[in-house]
Amino acid sequence: MKLFFTTLYLCLFSIIFSQENNKNIGPISEIDTLIIQENIGAFYIPERIDNLIDVPAYELYLFWDTLNFNPYKTNIEFLNTNYIIDLQYDKFTFPVRSNNVSSKFGWRNKKFHTGIDISLKNGDTVFSIMEGKVRFCGYYKGYGNVVVIRHSNGLESVYAHLSKIFVKNNKYVESNFPIGLGGSSGKTTGPHLHFELRFLGIPIDPLEIIDTENMDILTTFLIINKDFLKTKYKPLQYKNSQSPEFYIVKKGDNLFKIARKFNTNVDTLLKINKLNSKTILRINQKIRIK
Numbered sequence: 001m002k003l004f005f006t007t008l009y010l011c012l013f014s015i016i017f018s019q020e021n022n023k024n025i026g027p028i029s030e031i032d033t034l035i036i037q038e039n040i041g042a043f044y045i046p047e048r049i050d051n052l053i054d055v056p057a058y059e060l061y062l063f064w065d066t067l068n069f070n071p072y073k074t075n076i077e078f079l080n081t082n083y084i085i086d087l088q089y090d091k092f093t094f095p096v097r098s099n100n101v102s103s104k105f106g107w108r109n110k111k112f113h114t115g116i117d118i119s120l121k122n123g124d125t126v127f128s129i130m131e132g133k134v135r136f137c138g139y140y141k142g143y144g145n146v147v148v149i150r151h152s153n154g155l156e157s158v159y160a161h162l163s164k165i166f167v168k169n170n171k172y173v174e175s176n177f178p179i180g181l182g183g184s185s186g187k188t189t190g191p192h193l194h195f196e197l198r199f200l201g202i203p204i205d206p207l208e209i210i211d212t213e214n215m216d217i218l219t220t221f222l223i224i225n226k227d228f229l230k231t232k233y234k235p236l237q238y239k240n241s242q243s244p245e246f247y248i249v250k251k252g253d254n255l256f257k258i259a260r261k262f263n264t265n266v267d268t269l270l271k272i273n274k275l276n277s278k279t280i281l282r283i284n285q286k287i288r289i290k
């Protein structure tokens with residue numbers, strides 16, 4: 001099997017070298033798609049591929065997409081390897097010159113916060129944390145003006161809510177390179193840097209590897225595998241807990257009693273069951289409680 005894929009890689013590289021001068025070498029072949037599937041369990045056909053030879057962590061991702069913020073659609077269940085992320089391959093730079101983390105990674109008002117928020121003043125410079133290549137930049141939904149940098153160790157760093165972007169797609173940046181100015185573009189209540197670290201598109205907690213107090217890296221390497229992502233990246237579990245749950249009405253029940261029993265309120269029950277306040281419950285009626 002290994003020999004088979006090595007042969008495929010060689011074929012792929014010979015194709016790439018033969019088209020070296022042509023920057024847009026897509027559409028991607030069936031062989032490429034097969035290797036991507038084998039690698040990250042994702043079915044994905046990139047719309048455009050730029051200059052594959054210079055792509056950081058190409059062996060891991062096998063494609064380069066400058067059009068989509070998160071093109072990976074990685075299925076965590078397919079990740080059967082321990083990925084060792086080298087965190088000392090380059091000098092680390094804290095993304096801003098102050099280190100006040102105002103909001104952490106994780107649940108926040110029933111929504112999962114996929115990064116950390118670092119306080120800054122409007123117009124403060126934002127720096128690349130390590131060397132890498134700009135994979136995506138521009139305006140993206142709640143992120144506002146955002147820059148995504150792919151690093152050679154396989155991580156991607158995300159810098160959001162910028163007021164100005166200094167870099168362009170495919171630009172190689174050193175650690176400490178000024179990539180833009182902080183601000184409050186996108187969905188924010190005030191200026192701050194929303195900073196994320198992603199692996200194959202899956203957000204991981206930046207505080208797993210960054211020591212904010214010393215504005216430095218916390219550890220020399222990080223092992224990422226299925227279990228790590230499952231325990232750290234909670235939205236998967238949240239989805240399950242949010243699936244509808246039902247209760248069968250018993251004698252003597254009313255909406256108020258049921259609401260109290262399941263820690264909810266009558267209005268919510270009326271809404272999710274599409275009932276009005278005059279409805280009389282029947283015994284054995286199935287009521288959605290979540």
Ligand SMILES: [Zn+2]
Nearest residue numbers: 115116117194
């Ligand atoms: Zn944030």
